[in-house]
Each structure stands twice: as C-alpha cells, then as structure tokens.
Amino acid sequence: MKIPIVKQVLEANDRIAEENKRLFEGKKLLVINLMSGPGAGKTTLLVKTIQTLKDQYRIGVIEGDIQSTYDAEKIVSAGAPAVQINTGGACHLDANMVREALAHLDIDSLDILIVENVGNLVCPAEFNLGEDYKVALLSVAEGDDKPLKYPLIFHESSLLLVNKTDLLPYVDCSVKKVREESLKINPRLEIFEVSCKTGDGLTRWFEWLRGKVKKKK
Amino acid sequence: MHELSIAQSIVDIVIEQMNIHSLSKVESVMLRIGALRGIVVDSLNFGFDVTVRETPMEGAKLVVETVPLRGTCLTCHQEFIMDDWFGDCPLCNSLTVEITSGKELEIVSIEGT
Numbered sequence: 001m002k003i004p005i006v007k008q009v010l011e012a013n014d015r016i017a018e019e020n021k022r023l024f025e026g027k028k029l030l031v032i033n034l035m036s037g038p039g040a041g042k043t044t045l046l047v048k049t050i051q052t053l054k055d056q057y058r059i060g061v062i063e064g065d066i067q068s069t070y071d072a073e074k075i076v077s078a079g080a081p082a083v084q085i086n087t088g089g090a091c092h093l094d095a096n097m098v099r100e101a102l103a104h105l106d107i108d109s110l111d112i113l114i115v116e117n118v119g120n121l122v123c124p125a126e127f128n129l130g131e132d133y134k135v136a137l138l139s140v141a142e143g144d145d146k147p148l149k150y151p152l153i154f155h156e157s158s159l160l161l162v163n164k165t166d167l168l169p170y171v172d173c174s175v176k177k178v179r180e181e182s183l184k185i186n187p188r189l190e191i192f193e194v195s196c197k198t199g200d201g202l203t204r205w206f207e208w209l210r211g212k213v214k215k216k217k
Numbered sequence: 218m219h220e221l222s223i224a225q226s227i228v229d230i231v232i233e234q235m236n237i238h239s240l241s242k243v244e245s246v247m248l249r250i251g252a253l254r255g256i257v258v259d260s261l262n263f264g265f266d267v268t269v270r271e272t273p274m275e276g277a278k279l280v281v282e283t284v285p286l287r288g289t290c291l292t293c294h295q296e297f298i299m300d301d302w303f304g305d306c307p308l309c310n311s312l313t314v315e316i317t318s319g320k321e322l323e324i325v326s327i328e329g330t
Contacts, residue, residue: 002327003234003326003328004326005325005326007323009227009230009322011230012229012230090222091219122219126223152253152255184312186316187314
C-alpha cells in the first residue's frame with residue numbers, strides 16, 4: 001500500500017525555528033547566525049564586535065562547539081553574557097539546541113543575540129535557528145575556491161565577511177574570485193572585506209549591525 | 218555528517234505516519250531531495266540503515282528522486298533549469314540569476330503494509 005504524505009524532512013526543526021523567530025520578534029531582538037569553517041575567525045570577530053559596540057548595545061552570544069568552553073570564556077572576558085552549547089559530536093546547531101540555550105540567557109535585556117555556529121562550512125547552512133540573518137565568514141587562508149565547493153552556505157547567507165585580509169600578501173587567494181563566484185551563487189549577497197586582527201574594514205560590519213538593529217526596533 | 222540528523226528526522230516522521238495509517242511494516246520511503254542540499258545519498262542510506270535498526274521500520278529502504286536546480290533571471294524574469302550552481306540567463310545573458318528550486322527535502326510517500 002502506497003501512502004502519499006508529503007512532509008518536510010526538517011519540519012520538526014523548522015517548526016521550532018519558527019517558534020524561536022516569533023519569540024525574537026516579540027522582543028525586537030536582532031538575531032544573527034554566524035557560520036564559517038573552523039578557524040576562520042568567528043570568535044575573534046565577536047570579541048572585536050563586543051568590545052566596540054558594548055556601550056551602545058547589549059549583546060549576548062550562544063556559542064556552539066562540539067566540546068570545550070574556550071569560546072564562551074573569551075566572549076565573557078570581552079564583556080558579554082554567553083552560553084556554551086556542546087553538541088557532543090553534532091556538526092551543527094539546530095533550532096532546539098538554541099531554544100534550550102535561551103533559558104540560560106536574559107534575552108529581555110539584549111539588543112543583539114549572535115549565535116556562533118559550529119565551525120563547519122556544510123551542515124550549519126541546512127538548519128534554520130529562527131535567526132533574522134545568516135552571516136558567513138570566510139578567511140582568505142582557506143582559499144578562493146570555497147564558494148563553489150560549499151555553495152549552500154553562500155546561497156543562504158545575507159552577508160559574507162572575507163576575513164584575514166592582512167594575510168593576503170602571504171596566501172594565494174583572489175578576493176575578486178571569492179566575490180565573483182559567491183555573487184553568482186547568490187546575487188543578493190553583501191560582501192565586506194575585513195581583518196579582525198588589524199581592524200581593517202570592520203567599521204562596515206559595525207554599520208551593517210547598527211542598521212539591522214535600527215530596522216528591528 | 219548532516220545525513221545522520223536528516224535520517225533521524227525521516228525515521229521520526231515515518232514512525233508517526235505508521236501509527237496514523239496503522240502500518241506494521243514499511244518497505245520504502247520515497248524522498249525528493251534538491252541538488253542544492255548537498256546530501257550524499259550513500260551517507261544518507263548508511264545513516265538511515267543504522268537509525269531504523271530495532272525500530273518498527275527495520276528493513277525499510279529509501280528511494281531518492283533528485284530535484285534539479287532551477288533559476289530565475291532577476292533582469293528579465295525568465296525561469297530555466299540550471300546544470301550548475303550558477304549560469305547566465307539563456308534569454309538575456311544576465312549573470313544575476315536567483316536559484317528558485319533545488320532546496321527540496323521532503324518525504325513524498327511511504328510504501329508499507
């Protein structure tokens with residue numbers, strides 16, 4: 001007997017993501033899902049962001065890692081509340097993990113919540129968390145072939161930060177190629193070049209965040 | 218690695234459907250998976266076989282239909298099938314093409330008794 005059912009495989013995740021989104025909307029909280037491969041600089045970006053914007057906005061962070069609390073400790077040292085999720089092996093965060101983490105954050109007191117996903121260019125892009133925007137980070141040291149090799153993350157993101165531009169003299173990476181190929185995948189993608197180490201280009205990222213908070217209020 | 222989470226979601230949904238339709242055995246689960254999803258079918262089958270062990274679905278198989286990528290030109294609004302992640306519009310050669318299908322990930326039907 002053949003039974004037609006037509007169900008979205010990730011409907012359980014999408015349903016919880018939708019509930020998260022409604023909760024965030026109600027609180028006018030801007031939520032960013034920050035994704036990249038391991039070592040691209042997500043945590044450093046967050047530390048710089050918190051240091052620069054903490055007098056203007058209240059920022060909270062959910063840190064996703066397979067194990068360890070290194071990242072959450074760095075965020076707390078930078079002056080923002082953070083909750084560490086240890087996925088215990090899973091290569092991405094899902095909406096339910098985020099929902100559970102919310103219980104440990106006073107989200108009523110926040111303007112911006114940034115979810116730092118598990119370092120992975122593939123799976124995090126599959127799972128909606130209820131965020132307003134997905135932001136991808138790619139470091140030039142990873143190479144300019146990444147947009148075409150891992151297209152989904154570039155397709156799903158609203159903003160791409162090309163990080164570690166201070167390393168450009170030492171690595172074979174054409175930012176022009178990263179730009180062209182990621183725009184072919186997603187013509188609406190915004191792209192900023194930054195160096196979290198020197199601070200170069202970060203002003204545009206801060207401005208982008210300010211604009212999005214304003215839009216949300 | 219996301220294949221294992223996806224296999225788990227499929228099993229959860231199908232077991233719920235088995236109860237609704239009073240099925241005691243499922244032979245196959247028909248899926249539609251978009252080319253954009255980056256799902257490795259072999260890994261999905263492996264994850265599925267592991268997940269169904271010792272459940273009412275033990276022995277069930279996946280049948281996967283791959284959905285091609287479709288794009289819409291943002292300049293002239295023509296819709297067309299794409300063989301790659303990007304391409305120019307066949308009508309006006311514009312490079313600003315938005316992908317409109319290829320993200321499907323759905324169970325279409327189940328076959329069982």
